[in-house]
Amino acid sequence: MSNLHTHNHQHSHKQLKGRNLFISILLNILITVAQVIGGLVSGSLALLSDALHNFTDVISLMVSYIATVLSKKSASLHKTFGxxxxxxxxxxxxxxxxxxVAILLIKEATIRFQHPHEIKSGLVIWLSLLGIIVNGLSVLLLKKDSERNMNMRSAYLHLLTDMLASVAVLIGGLLMKFYEIYWIDSVLTLIIALYLVWVGFDLLKDSFHVLMLFAPENIPIQDIVKEVQELEQIKNVHHVHVWQLNEDETHFEAHVDFHENITLSQFDEVLNEIEELLFHKFKINHVNIQPEFGKCGPKDVIVQD
Structure with missing residues (x-):
């Protein structure tokens, strides 16, 4: 298996800012405590829902932080991928x-919408402003790493949706203070919840695909097979597997049938050509090839093991 390119590029892509993540955790603990107290005192469901979301942020950020630390641990005999x-x-x-969390908020918002009551909007306004500032700072801290790492993107999305939720709560607080529109609290809670479902589903789907070893959607397997088969010495490429170990490592393995019974040194030359092709054109950085000559068996691109 080749990992030549991975070690040259992986470290530069995985310098995740653990310090920024830790700061975000502390900031979210602060805003969660403040919003829970404020929500109970003011009677605002939107503020309590924002606090609940912030609490899940604290948990998710802790999970992300632990995962970031674990991902840097070295491989071992019993954990060959670390x-x-x-x-x-x-x-x-x-x-x-x-x-x-979104489902729970939708349920509570529906109940509260049927039975709206007066809310202390002044406290809601000030705490939502605090939420905007704290979550906005956390979003800025994690933005750069979120662009290249799914784990950091999940933490970033939690914080971004929290900031947007705080903006919605602020708007609701102003409407309640100046126009006494108390049902807006439940409507905003419902909007926040629906947005959580929207952003959460995409991330859930993407991470599920990686965990299930599905081929990345941007990897055209048929095109790869066609281009590798165009190399002079190669007769057929079959039994192909493509998967992501994580966001930095995309693996390709296949059986390659040769026209002639070549030597090991000749195979190394061909393997190097395949590695260069897959890395530079398809961003695949781990290649494992099983050479074959005159071997019977299925020659389909995909073979069920």
């Missing part, structure tokens, strides 16, 4: 919690 999938698992868990 903990490289910890971040994908964290992203899956975080996405699932987003959807679960």
């Amino acid at each position: 903990y490289k999938r910890a971040e994908i698992l964290a992203a899956f868990v975080n996405a699932a919690t987003l959807i679960i």
Whole structure:
């Protein structure tokens, strides 16, 4: 198996800002405590829902932080890949919690909409402003890493939706204060919940695909097979598997049937050509090829093991 390219690029892509993540955890603990107290005092469901979402953020950020630390651990005889999938698992868990929280908020918003009551809007306004500031700072801290890592993106989405939720709560607080439209509290809670479902489902789907070893959607397997088969010495490419270990490592393995019974040194030359082709054109950085000559068996591109 070749991992020549991975070690040259992986470290530069995985310098995740654990310090920024830790700061975000502390900030979200602060805002969660403040919003729970404020929600109970003011009677605002939107504020309590925002606090609940912030609490899930604290948990998700902790999961992300632990996963980031674990992902840097070295491989061993019993853990040959180390903990490289910890971040994908964290992203899956975080996405699932987003959807679960959203369902609970929809239920509570429906009940509260049928029985609206007066809310202390002044407290709601000030705490929502605090939420916007704290979550906005956390979003800025994690934005860069979220662009290249699914685990960090899950934490970033939690924080981004929280900031947007705080904006919605602020709007609701102003409407309640100046126009006494108290049912807006439930409507905003419902909007927040639906947005959580929307962003959570995409992340849940993406992380599920990686965990299930599905081929990445941007990898055209038929095109890869066609291009590899165009190499002079190669007769057929079959029994192909393509999967992601994590977001930095895409693996390709296949059986390659040769026209002639070539030597090991000749195979190394061909293997190098395949590696260069797959890395530079398809961004595949781990290649495992099983050479064959005159071997009987299925020659389909995909063979069920």
